Amino acid sequence: VFVFSHPSHNLTLGNQANYERMIKMAQNYYQKEIETMPIEEMKKLQSEKLVKQVKHVYENVPYYKNLMDEKGVKPDDIKSIDDIHKLPFLTKADLRDAYPYGLLAKPLDDCVRIQSTSGTTGRRVVAFYTQNDVDLWEDCCARAIVAAGGTKKDVCQVAYGYGLFTGGPGLNGGSHKVGCLTLPMSSGNTERQIQFMTDLSATILCCTPSYAAYIAETLKEQGYKPEDISLKAGIFGAEPWTEEMRRGIEESLGIKAYDIYGLTETTGPGVSFECSEQTGMHVNEDHFYAEIIDPDTGEVLPEGSKGELVFTSLDKEAFPLLRYRTRDICVLSRKKCSCGRTLIKMAKPMGRTDDMLIIRGVNVFPSQIETVLLNEGYQPNYQIIVDRVNNNDTFEVNVEMSPEQFTDKVSDVLKMEKVLANAMKIMLGINPTVHLVAPKTIARSEGKAVRVIDKRNLI
Ligand code: ADP
Numbered sequence: 001v002f003v004f005s006h007p008s009h010n011l012t013l014g015n016q017a018n019y020e021r022m023i024k025m026a027q028n029y030y031q032k033e034i035e036t037m038p039i040e041e042m043k044k045l046q047s048e049k050l051v052k053q054v055k056h057v058y059e060n061v062p063y064y065k066n067l068m069d070e071k072g073v074k075p076d077d078i079k080s081i082d083d084i085h086k087l088p089f090l091t092k093a094d095l096r097d098a099y100p101y102g103l104l105a106k107p108l109d110d111c112v113r114i115q116s117t118s119g120t121t122g123r124r125v126v127a128f129y130t131q132n133d134v135d136l137w138e139d140c141c142a143r144a145i146v147a148a149g150g151t152k153k154d155v156c157q158v159a160y161g162y163g164l165f166t167g168g169p170g171l172n173g174g175s176h177k178v179g180c181l182t183l184p185m186s187s188g189n190t191e192r193q194i195q196f197m198t199d200l201s202a203t204i205l206c207c208t209p210s211y212a213a214y215i216a217e218t219l220k221e222q223g224y225k226p227e228d229i230s231l232k233a234g235i236f237g238a239e240p241w242t243e244e245m246r247r248g249i250e251e252s253l254g255i256k257a258y259d260i261y262g263l264t265e266t267t268g269p270g271v272s273f274e275c276s277e278q279t280g281m282h283v284n285e286d287h288f289y290a291e292i293i294d295p296d297t298g299e300v301l302p303e304g305s306k307g308e309l310v311f312t313s314l315d316k317e318a319f320p321l322l323r324y325r326t327r328d329i330c331v332l333s334r335k336k337c338s339c340g341r342t343l344i345k346m347a348k349p350m351g352r353t354d355d356m357l358i359i360r361g362v363n364v365f366p367s368q369i370e371t372v373l374l375n376e377g378y379q380p381n382y383q384i385i386v387d388r389v390n391n392n393d394t395f396e397v398n399v400e401m402s403p404e405q406f407t408d409k410v411s412d413v414l415k416m417e418k419v420l421a422n423a424m425k426i427m428l429g430i431n432p433t434v435h436l437v438a439p440k441t442i443a444r445s446e447g448k449a450v451r452v453i454d455k456r457n458l459i
């Protein structure tokens with residue numbers, strides 16, 4: 001029996017019947033047996049897979065064998081999933097060290113694909129896939145699409161970038177598996193996105209949340225109302241976004257917006273996905289085992305603690321990372337979910353350990369600034385600029401006014417800037433200099449948004 005709670009805010013609904021159909025379909029599963037497996041059975045499955053995987057990696061990846069030997073762990077020491085803490089961690093630095101083939105666990109002849117990270121925080125890394133790896137990845141994305149109400153009746157517009165970036169290829173594959181009519185748009189060319197969205201009556205949109213907000217803004221400018229388009233669900237991820245931003249997108253497009261998470265190192269999007277409850281993302285833990293650790297000591301923290309998310313791919317063949325430190329800050333929960341899935345849930349990661357800015361000794365996450373902006377009635381179009389002048393950090397936030405907010409009366413602008421700066425001071429504990437800028441002057445993103453310009457590192 002499912003208990004479905006409707007979103008607390010009012011949606012402006014277009015085709016009501018279609019919306020309700022998708023809400024109802026969101027109670028389906030793509031791989032029911034796995035998605036609703038009793039926890040004890042899941043543990044058994046994970047244990048079997050881990051024992052096999054550790055042997056595979058030890059025998060085929062000299063880089064990881066060295067790490068295990070250094071730690072004094074042998075494959076025989078790993079008898080169940082409870083022994084996972086004995087294994088050494090892998091970090092992004094290891095991936096860069098081992099670039100390109102150092103962590104490959106299968107002959108290149110058995111690999112059919114590479115993908116690469118976006119390079120948001122440094123040099124890109126490459127990941128390899130066998131056909132089985134591609135299949136399990138696409139299954140994970142299919143689970144996400146079905147959890148959002150997708151069926152073969154849907155038209156799924158994939159506006160994540162295609163190519164080395166995993167967003168486009170992952171959701172494209174998932175959409176095929178579900179049997180949706182897939183529109184492989186890739187990101188960018190917003191006019192064409194809107195033309196296909198309207199001409200072909202797309203019902204599901206997949207892209208980054210910042211691009212979804214941009215598409216919504218452009219639709220509005222062109223005079224479209226939510227009821228003029230057929231979209232009913234969105235699957236948005238690849239970057240952090242706030243609840244406030246979710247509400248904004250849901251209202252402006254008349255859809256339910258679902259979060260999806262993943263990283264190239266583990267496969268790509270679909271490592272975890274949101275269900276109708278919208279209170280965190282179910283981890284596809286038959287493929288990816290999640291742990292939360294203290295980022296300073298490496299100690300595993302109990303369920304419910306906040307810390308760094310670590311993933312082990314339990315059955316990937318070509319690039320099976322064991323205990324990979326994602327640097328994403330997150331919380332795991334086994335709380336029972338109303339959707340019926342038993343898969344463990346992870347909270348929305350609200351930043352990475354390396355996203356966090358330390359300004360005048362205070363920890364600042366861009367997501368905190370975004371929360372303030374949306375609470376104060378601004379759109380999430382902003383840029384943070386940090387610099388160091390005479391050994392002091394400067395902290396500026398440029399915020400765009402919407403056309404409705406726009407005024408060129410200096411005293412009004414100053415007043416608005418003061419109100420915003422105060423709200424940020426309350427949230428962060430330090431004072432930013434806020435500059436309100438004219439509508440459409442901050443560059444829009446078709447992929448992951450660039451929110452921070454830290455000039456202190458450029459010296
Ligand atoms: P890069 O590390 O270069 O950005 P990827 O494109 O593989 O490479 O991005 C993976 C990262 O994107 C994750 O580690 C996480 O920080 C971020 N991410 C992905 N999905 C989400 C999401 N739904 N919410 C927050 N952050 C996300």
Ligand code: ZN
Binds near residue numbers: 275277337338340341
């Ligand atoms: Zn659920």
